[in-house]
Each structure stands twice: as structure tokens, then as C-alpha cells.
Amino acid sequence: MFQVKADIIAREEVIPGVVSLTIVSPEISKHAKPGQFVHILCGEHEDFILRRPFSIHRVMPGRTFEIIFKVVGRGTAALSKMKLHDTLDVIGPLGHGFEYSEQIRSALLVAGGLGVAPLLYLAEELTNKHVKFFTMIGARTKTELLRYIDFKRMGKMTYAATDDGSFGHDGTVVDLLNRTIHQLRPEIIYACGPEPMLKKVAETADDFGVKCQVSVEAKFACGVGACLGCAYNTKQGHKMVCQHGPVFDAQDIIWP
Ligand SMILES: Cc1cc2nc3c(=O)[nH]c(=O)nc-3n(C[C@H](O)[C@H](O)[C@H](O)COP(=O)(O)OP(=O)(O)OC[C@H]3O[C@@H](n4cnc5c(N)ncnc54)[C@H](O)[C@@H]3O)c2cc1C
Numbered sequence: 505m506f507q508v509k510a511d512i513i514a515r516e517e518v519i520p521g522v523v524s525l526t527i528v529s530p531e532i533s534k535h536a537k538p539g540q541f542v543h544i545l546c547g548e549h550e551d552f553i554l555r556r557p558f559s560i561h562r563v564m565p566g567r568t569f570e571i572i573f574k575v576v577g578r579g580t581a582a583l584s585k586m587k588l589h590d591t592l593d594v595i596g597p598l599g600h601g602f603e604y605s606e607q608i609r610s611a612l613l614v615a616g617g618l619g620v621a622p623l624l625y626l627a628e629e630l631t632n633k634h635v636k637f638f639t640m641i642g643a644r645t646k647t648e649l650l651r652y653i654d655f656k657r658m659g660k661m662t663y664a665a666t667d668d669g670s671f672g673h674d675g676t677v678v679d680l681l682n683r684t685i686h687q688l689r690p691e692i693i694y695a696c697g698p699e700p701m702l703k704k705v706a707e708t709a710d711d712f713g714v715k716c717q718v719s720v721e722a723k724f725a726c727g728v729g730a731c732l733g734c735a736y737n738t739k740q741g742h743k744m745v746c747q748h749g750p751v752f753d754a755q756d757i758i759w760p
Contacts, residue, residue, distance in 0.1 A: 538626035539601025546579040559622035612690035616697025646671035706754035716754035
């Protein structure tokens with residue numbers, strides 16, 4: 505874990521209200537693993553004393569890492585207004601990420617909305633390890649379907665679902681799960697997205713006897729397991745999302 509003052513070297517408004525920042529940090533980018541996150545001070549005002557967590561979205565090892573975020577409140581609004589060459593105070597990489605190896609025969613990645621954030625990095629690492637994987641991405645509407653092309657470019661089968669039917673399946677990724685798992689027989693499922701989606705993915709994986717890892721969200725202050733603000737109920741007792749997670753074995757979670 506490092507605390508660095510890091511420059512922004514690229515900024516993109518991916519869609520209205522969703523911004524990606526590429527940040528220079530040889531230390532964080534060298535040590536990061538898919539599923540881990542960074543904790544960022546979003547400004548100098550007292551509103552921003554608490555850092556905000558963001559998944560590591562992409563990495564150029566030893567050079568830069570990227571985050572992608574949706575503007576939902578004051579912290580993310582301030583961060584979205586940062587400009588090229590502004591400097592951020594960043595702590596990371598933090599948390600426990602996805603577990604994977606080249607021994608995996610095939611994997612299924614399931615992302616809802618901003619859930620693509622950690623999964624694109626995982627997809628790149630699986631590609632490097634020659635692991636076959638398939639992706640399902642869900643969003644409210646076609647224009648909010650994030651990184652669909654990036655997943656497709658990796659040459660793997662990519663399914664899309666939109667709530668309004670404007671692209672891909674008319675409905676949610678959850679609707680497609682049974683059929684997809686039945687057809688593809690993945691050895692493991694990795695998922696990130698809204699909690700109801702994760703719960704359903706976990707239940708379906710369990711029905712098929714497929715291993716499943718989920719990246720969950722909770723609000724916390726410290727990011728290192730000290731403030732106990734992000735306790736998640738698991739079969740092994742309370743675990744801290746920031747320290748023991750954000751990635752957990754889905755079978756261990758006792759869903760709220
Ligand atoms: C491990 C982890 C990784 C994350 N990665 C990403 C990412 O890659 N991209 C991204 O867009 N967001 C991500 N988030 C969520 C992001 O941290 C919050 O959206 C951000 O902290 C909100 O800050 P804010 O000051 O803009 O909003 P606030 O003013 O603090 O809150 C605005 C609204 O967002 C809700 N909110 C705030 N924090 C959270 C949270 N942690 N979970 C659920 N709802 C929240 C509040 O209830 C409120 O409705 C992640 C969260 C965690 C815990």
C-alpha cells in the first residue's frame with residue numbers, strides 16, 4: 505500500500521456523468537491486482553476529509569492506472585472536474601481482489617452498470633493468462649452500456665442486456681444467467697454490480713454448483729479495516745469490505 509501524489513495524464517467523459525481518469529503512479533500500478541481499489545481525496549475542502557474508493561479499472565504496470573466513476577455526490581462531482589496534470593492524493597492498492605490463475609478452463613464475467621470497473625482489468629489479466637472467458641454486461645439503456653466494445657475487442661463472446669431493450673437482451677443480465685451457465689458451463693463466475701444482481705448471480709451459481717466471486721460495495725472511512733464502518737455479514741462472521749473484500753466468495757456471504 506502506498507500513499508502518493510499522482511498526476512492525472514488523461515481524462516475522458518465516457519458518457520455524460522461517467523468519467524475516467526488515468527493517473528500516474530509507478531508504485532500503485534506495479535502492485536495492483538484486479539478487484540483492488542484506490543482511496544482518493546477528492547479535494548481540499550473539509551467535505552472531502554473522507555477519501556472515496558474507486559476500483560482499479562485498467563493498468564499499465566509500473567506506469568499508470570485508470571479509474572472510471574459515476575458522478576453521484578459531492579466527492580465524485582469534484583473529482584469529475586479535475587483537469588489534466590492536476591495532482592491527486594491517492595492511497596492504494598487496497599483490499600482483497602479477485603482470485604484467478606491460468607489453470608481456470610473458462611470463466612464468466614457478469615457486470616451491471618459501473619460493475620465493469622474492476623472486471624475490465626480482470627478481463628485483461630485473464631487474456632494475458634490465456635484463460636477463456638465470456639462476458640455479460642447489463643445497463644439501463646444502450647448509451648449506458650459501458651466498455652462493451654473493449655470486452656468485445658478482447659475477442660471473447662460478449663452478451664449485452666438493457667432494461668429498456670435498446671440493445672441486446674430486453675431485460676437484465678440475470679434473465680440470461682440460467683441459459684448462459686447451462687450453455688457455457690463456466691468453471692467460475694466473477695461479478696460486480698448492484699447488490700440485488702450480485703445476490704441473484706450468487707444464488708444461480710450455487711444452483712449450478714459453479715464457484716463465484718463477487719465484488720461488493722459498502723461505505724467506509726478508513727479503507728484499511730480500522731473504522732469498522734463496512735462490516736459485511738459472512739458465514740465466518742463480520743468481515744470488512746475494505747480489508748477482507750471488496751471481493752468475496754459468494755457462497756460465504758449472508759446477503760442482507
Ligand atoms: C471498494 C469500492 C469500489 C468502488 N468503485 C467504484 C468505481 O469503480 N466507480 C464508481 O463510480 N464508484 C465506485 N464505488 C462507489 C464510490 O466510492 C461512491 O460512488 C463514491 O464514494 C460517492 O462519493 P460522493 O461524495 O460523490 O457521494 P456521496 O455524497 O458520498 O453520496 C452520494 C450518493 O451515493 C451513495 N453512496 C456513496 N457511497 C456509496 C457506496 N460506497 N456504495 C453505495 N452507495 C454509495 C450515497 O448513499 C448517496 O446516495 C466504489 C465503492 C467501493 C466501496
